[in-house]
Amino acid sequence: MIKGMIMACSMPSEIGEERISAVFTALQDIIENGVQQMALERINQLMIFAEKGGALLHRHNNLFLLVLIKPEAKLGAILMDLKNAIDELDQITATKP
Numbered sequence: 001m002i003k004g005m006i007m008a009c010s011m012p013s014e015i016g017e018e019r020i021s022a023v024f025t026a027l028q029d030i031i032e033n034g035v036q037q038m039a040l041e042r043i044n045q046l047m048i049f050a051e052k053g054g055a056l057l058h059r060h061n062n063l064f065l066l067v068l069i070k071p072e073a074k075l076g077a078i079l080m081d082l083k084n085a086i087d088e089l090d091q092i093t094a095t096k097p
Contacts, residue, residue, distance in 0.1 A: 024057060024066050060086050 028043070035043045046057040054069040056078065065085065069078060 020066070020068070024055070024064075028057060028064060056082065058082060058086075060089065063089075 028046075031046055032043050035041070042059070043057075044059050048055045048057075049069075051071075053071050053073075056067040056069060058065045058067070065082065067078060067082060069075075
């Protein structure tokens with residue numbers, strides 16, 4: 001199982017970072033195993049929608065980015081922000097030796 005580590009976050013105070021990390025690490029592991037069983041290689045993106053919001057789990061190289069989504073959020077804007085965050089991440093990691 002891959003262990004989760006929060007790098008940056010903004011979430012409601014009643015939801016702990018450790019809980020979110022543990023839940024999505026376990027979920028990622030289960031989904032990854034299912035994807036491999038179906039011979040689909042590996043997971044790239046997983047979206048979950050619920051009554052009070054949702055979550056987007058996105059693989060980028062060996063990292064997973066988790067975005068918690070409010071119910072009123074616009075999915076297109078979230079995907080654009082995710083792309084921008086990935087571009088910034090690429091720039092940061094490219095400058096490190």
